[in-house]
Amino acid sequence: MKVFNTLTRQKEEFKPLVPGQISMYVCGPTVYNYIHIGNARSAIAFDTIRRYFEYKGYQVKYVSNFTDVDDKMINEARAEGTTVPELAERYIKAFLEDTTALNIEPATLHPRATHEIPAIIDFVQNLIDKGYAYEVDGDVYYRAKKFANYGQLSDQNIDQLEEGASKHVNDEEQGRKEDPIDFALWKGQKAPDEIAWDSPWGKGRPGWHIECSVMSTKYLGDTFDIHGGGQDLEFPHHENEIAQSEAKTGQKFVNYWLHNGFVTVGKDEEKMSKSLHNFVTVHDILQKVDPQVLRFFMASVQYRSQINYSEENLEQAATILNRFKNTLEDVEGRLSDQTASQADPELTAALSKTKEAFEAAMDDDFNVQNALTAIYELLPVVNSNVNSAASDKEALKTFVKNLKAWLLVFGVDAGRLVKSESSEDDSEIEALVAERTKARQEKNWARSDEIRDQLQAMGIVLKDTPQGTRWSRE
């Protein structure tokens, strides 16, 4: 299979370090608020990728961090009159709730910056010892120009970076650095009430970039397969991770860099961000949108493409999920009726063709659009078989099995889709359906329609088929 590697800006044949196993690290959120749909997009993009690897039979070790200390955390905690650890606890919990609702698999490991302070200090000290870092008044900075390949990931030219940097100089900090493009590995404590840990350079806390280098190499090794994150992290975050990690280990840090596209909002399709005040949290959306719909919508856009978040696009996703639901229900109905099975070579052929097309599409840098197209083209073949006098029950069973596996790659739980859990009013519904069937036999259409309306008001949808009337919940 092929993946688009940001490092080389082209699709490359994917080969894991260890056959059958994949190590991947994905930058997680800073936990100072509910996650927004941009965070969700990243989590969903890489969860979908992970699930496809698992579909293919790979064993995936998936590490994703929580940034639980940094300026934003400190500011927010201050604003709320609480502590950084309390803030972190609260929003990590919220993160897990939201991602569970979106059917995102928990990471194999969810390390946290504040739980790795000794390892971070060792890492920084190692960089100082090697001459890649220097201490100034309790801060430690990375000497970017010392790292020969600085800028390789984002194709940035160091000289031009300096120009850019000079426009945004944070005067005070810049004064301490040897060079404007140097970045902080360790930040000295600025105020007595600021959260801090003891270090060889005095009290302080880790810089943002260092935690990812430390945690990824600690849990996945000096070199690992895949590192993911949003496009906005390419520079400087990932650039800096490479510089830190490779300077320390002398090994190639990551073989494949994958970056997901943004979520845009509104008619102007602006990037969603806090500073533009147009961000939407998952927590809020899920008050009114079915989590499966949001999940499917975001998973159905290729990870590198931009997603425009809009009501209309969500509705389209909901419509498609509804088609899957209807087909699954109809198939289940046929599988449980008493008619004889009859082989349908066309359906059998379509099934294997779809499987092939689905996998070929996903093997091509996770081309989810083409993978879905393959499934869409299969539906009419299946539905036609379902509607025929004698269906191919063996083939339909295979279809259900395959569809479930395919939908799971997108994070959609087919079982939840058709959720036919029984409830206390089941017997009442059955009775009404039976009464309606009797009324229909007597051609009492008025009564028949009355019952249907009554059921509809209860959220029950009826389907009259040659094999009898079936009902399901909306």
Added chain:
RNA sequence: GGCGGUGUAGCCAAGUGGUAAGGCAGAGGUCUGCAAAACCUUAAUCGUCGGUUCGACUCCGAUCCCCGCCUCCA
């Protein structure tokens, strides 16, 4: 200014040097007592201007629009 992405029917969205997949919505039809669901039929010459070619949406050049990164950010 540097780097990168994007522009295909109302919307979402594939794709290739040889005459534009698929989905949604819309329209028509079939099935149905009527519905629902399903099935069938149905629409674009691919931002603009040049060039290469027997032939380009796909290659080259120019140009325009939009979006992002270069500063915290998924």
